[in-house]
Amino acid sequence: MNLREKYGIPNSAVITIAGTVGVGKSTMTTALANALNFRTSFEKVDTNPYLDKFYDDFEKWSFHLQVYFLAERFKEQKRIFEYGGGFIQDRSIYEDTGIFAKMHYEKGTMSPVDYETYKNLFDAMVMTPYFPHPDLLIYLEGSMDSILERIQERGRPMEQQTPVSYWEEMHTRYKNWIDSFNACPVLRLDINDYDLMKDPECVEQIVERIGYFLDKTATLRK
Numbered sequence: 001m002n003l004r005e006k007y008g009i010p011n012s013a014v015i016t017i018a019g020t021v022g023v024g025k026s027t028m029t030t031a032l033a034n035a036l037n038f039r040t041s042f043e044k045v046d047t048n049p050y051l052d053k054f055y056d057d058f059e060k061w062s063f064h065l066q067v068y069f070l071a072e073r074f075k076e077q078k079r080i081f082e083y084g085g086g087f088i089q090d091r092s093i094y095e096d097t098g099i100f101a102k103m104h105y106e107k108g109t110m111s112p113v114d115y116e117t118y119k120n121l122f123d124a125m126v127m128t129p130y131f132p133h134p135d136l137l138i139y140l141e142g143s144m145d146s147i148l149e150r151i152q153e154r155g156r157p158m159e160q161q162t163p164v165s166y167w168e169e170m171h172t173r174y175k176n177w178i179d180s181f182n183a184c185p186v187l188r189l190d191i192n193d194y195d196l197m198k199d200p201e202c203v204e205q206i207v208e209r210i211g212y213f214l215d216k217t218a219t220l221r222k
């Protein structure tokens with residue numbers, strides 16, 4: 001019996017992994033998809049035509065980048081739907097608006113009119129009864145120090161050149177955002193409680209928690 005069957009996880013489940021930059025979403029996405037035999041939906045960083053430019057000049061490129069991410073995530077959403085689920089998704093669409101666009105608008109690096117246009121587009125595409133929400137959002141949380149270490153270790157130049165205050169601001173916003181997030185059920189995982197790099201077998205404990213959590217939320221919905 002595979003882990004998915006052992007812990008009663010439906011093969012149509014869609015699980016999205018959320019959390020600040022560098023917290024370990026992609027690592028978790030790969031580990032869970034392998035353990036459950038699910039497909040993956042990754043954020044493509046290397047082929048993103050705006051990301052480098054954006055880190056060089058937030059004001060000039062923040063609107064372009066948000067529209068690009070929105071289109072990419074929407075295409076992925078369609079792909080997930082067409083396969084009938086069975087996916088682990090690296091970062092949720094909700095973080096684009098709830099964290100990134102909002103932060104850049106409030107910090108003055110996205111103009112009010114661009115933010116309004118982006119929000120209208122987001123709401124028209126996502127906040128409709130036709131948009132399927134994930135069955136579960138796994139929120140990865142960790143200390144600022146461990147996250148900064150991971151950003152350094154991963155070594156993307158554009159992120160390393162960005163002031164630490166940017167990551168601190170994001171970290172605080174994530175904490176506030178998740179406390180009021182209610183678009184789908186949330187399972188929080190502290191990155192100190194598992195280590196997928198040193199102990200890949202620990203993924204079974206995470207799958208067990210997902211199975212238990214999905215079962216509990218399904219019972220509550222009945």
Ligand SMILES: Nc1ncnc2c1ncn2[C@@H]1O[C@H](COP(=O)(O)OP(=O)(O)O)[C@@H](O)[C@H]1O
Pocket residue numbers: 019020021022023024025026027028150151153154194195196197198
């Ligand atoms: N459990 C872990 N322990 C130590 N390092 C980790 C762990 N998970 C991820 N990392 C490392 O942290 C960095 C960021 O991880 P990644 O999965 O790319 O994060 P994200 O997708 O959230 O930006 C990578 O260098 C990765 O190897």
Ligand SMILES: Nc1ncnc2c1ncn2[C@H]1C[C@H](O)[C@@H](COP(=O)(O)O)O1
Pocket residue numbers: 019020021022025026043045051065066069091095096097100101159
């Ligand atoms: N919506 C976004 N706005 C700005 N920047 C974003 C957005 N989504 C992702 N990013 C950036 C942050 C990182 O530099 C890369 C990849 O994110 P990661 O958390 O490492 O998967 O894209």
